[in-house]
Amino acid sequence: xxxxxxxxxxxxxxxxxxxxxxxxxxxxxxxxxxxxxxxxxxxxxxxxxxxxxxxxxxxxxxxxxxxxxxxxxxxxxxxxxxxxxxxxxxxxxxxxxxxxxxxxxxxxxxxxxxxxxxxxxxxxxxxxxxxxxxxxxxxxxxxxxxxxxxxxxxxxxxxxxxxxxxxxxxxxxxxxxxxxxxxxxxxxxxxxxxxxxxxxxxxxxxxxxxxxxxxxxxxxxxxxxxxxxxxxxxxxxxxxxxxxxxxxxxxxxxxxxxxxxxxxxxxxxxxxxxxxxxxxxxxxxxxxxxxxxxxxxxxxxxxxxxxxxxxxxxxxxxxxxxxxxxxxxxxxxxxxxxxxxxxxxxxxxxxxxxxxxxxxxxxxxxxxxxxxxxxxxxxxxxxxxxxxxxxxxxxxxxxxxxxxxxxxxx
Numbered sequence: 001x002x003x004x005x006x007x008x009x010x011x012x013x014x015x016x017x018x019x020x021x022x023x024x025x026x027x028x029x030x031x032x033x034x035x036x037x038x039x040x041x042x043x044x045x046x047x048x049x050x051x052x053x054x055x056x057x058x059x060x061x062x063x064x065x066x067x068x069x070x071x072x073x074x075x076x077x078x079x080x081x082x083x084x085x086x087x088x089x090x091x092x093x094x095x096x097x098x099x100x101x102x103x104x105x106x107x108x109x110x111x112x113x114x115x116x117x118x119x120x121x122x123x124x125x126x127x128x129x130x131x132x133x134x135x136x137x138x139x140x141x142x143x144x145x146x147x148x149x150x151x152x153x154x155x156x157x158x159x160x161x162x163x164x165x166x167x168x169x170x171x172x173x174x175x176x177x178x179x180x181x182x183x184x185x186x187x188x189x190x191x192x193x194x195x196x197x198x199x200x201x202x203x204x205x206x207x208x209x210x211x212x213x214x215x216x217x218x219x220x221x222x223x224x225x226x227x228x229x230x231x232x233x234x235x236x237x238x239x240x241x242x243x244x245x246x247x248x249x250x251x252x253x254x255x256x257x258x259x260x261x262x263x264x265x266x267x268x269x270x271x272x273x274x275x276x277x278x279x280x281x282x283x284x285x286x287x288x289x290x291x292x293x294x295x296x297x298x299x300x301x302x303x304x305x306x307x308x309x310x311x312x313x314x315x316x317x318x319x320x321x322x323x324x325x326x327x328x329x330x331x332x333x334x335x336x337x338x339x340x341x342x343x344x345x346x347x348x349x350x351x352x353x354x355x356x357x358x359x360x361x362x363x364x365x366x367x368x369x370x371x372x373x374x375x376x377x378x379x380x381x382x383x384x385x386x387x388x389x390x391x392x393x394x395x396x397x398x399x400x401x402x403x404x405x406x407x408x409x410x
Contacts (some may be wrong), residue, residue: 007298050275050295057307060281060342067310067329067354069303072337079345087120095142095345096166099135102349103171106131109179111316111360120363122227127359129221131352132172132190133214134387136286138348139197140210141390145343148202170198175396189217228380236373243374244320249289258260260299260406273300291321299406302336304328313357318365325379326358327385328405334388334398341395348387358382 019355026352047102056196065071108127143166172180181187193213200206236243246253258268272278277293294312298305309329310324319325332352338345361380366372389397 003288005350045318050272050278052274052278052301052304054307056281057304057311060283061143061290061308062315064310064314066305066306067313068234072306072333075347075350076337079336079347082363093392095145095343096139098345098347099138099142099264099349100115100166100171102347102353103135104176105356106135106171106172106349106352107176108356108359111364112358112365115367117367119227122224123363123383124360125224126222126227129186131222132180133217135172135349136193136197137389138346138387139166140206143197143203143206144389170194183220185220186217189213189220193217200363228376228383232373233380236377240374240377246292246321249286250292253292255298256299258332260296262288273297286320287317288321291319291325295321295324295328298332302332306336307333309358310354313354316357316361316364318361318375320359320374320378322361323382323385324405326355327401329354330388331405333394334400339396341396342390342392344396346390346396347389355385381384386401 056200075098078101079094089206093368106128108124108131110116110124125300146166172194177187177190189198193210196209196213200209250256255268256272256273258265259270259273262268274297277297280292281293291312294305294308297308301308306329309325309332312325313320313329333351334344334346338347359379359382362375366375366379369375388401392400
């Protein structure tokens, strides 16, 4: 068994709660195993004959650096701990460590080649303010798991009085908040939320106080008008079915869509989807087509897809399908590397860091093509694409996200 296969099995055993419903969803949404040949070739789906090599991925899609499997392996090492390292709580992962590691990077830094006009600066403000709110939601969920002692299967009661069990200093740091929120009212409202989340040991008091604090933050942070023209978004939405139609680039896309959506039907299955897609790849193909094939590969390759989708994101080239690429990348990273349990690590701050690459790409395209209303719609949806959340009935929200992304209508 390869290292990557062991990793998948390790995380599935470690994080998936024993529920037939969860396992059924997992099988339906992913349905693949990972193998690695002695020659160093890449992942292979159990239903395909083609092995995808590193060289093939990099030839057609490029190399993923901060989004690929090598980088994710390093993140995995950061958040894993021996079972006796967290005050005897019986847990072997630190739920908050990656959130805090990337907390200062959830905010959007505009690329140098993007004009710092009113529109881009206002978009940056809204991305920063929504990202902060989503981040605080993630920290609150972690506090809920820790302080209620529900993050472990150990039935021994643990006394957590006098501590929040968050193992790092408050993040984002005050220096970063001063830079991101120059308006003192917004900064003070943000700081008040962080102080309660990180420093108040009484979780019941935290829950009681947060509603008012979040309300104060929202009233100050979102007092200004949203920078993206809602009329233009409305026009794009009215024409979305036509503009987003993938058959304009891949005429037989329905074959691939049906194969991933109806896995139980042998009539619609494709024997070697990887081989068929790879045979179509060409250096001269337009970027929209390349993104469509990257997305379809992600539905049959569990681990390799993060290198494919990540390379597409890191290319900083625009496509109308870029948002879907990021959504699939995030979901596959969460499921394949961190798990779908409520007790899995969910590095939303890291996901927002990568989201910012897409935001910059979209902003650059909009500045070059101000008439592209669909790009404004994609930017708006990226802005309001919330975190992966905990405390679902059968695990975190990634299973539902994967189910949606693999549906026949998507």
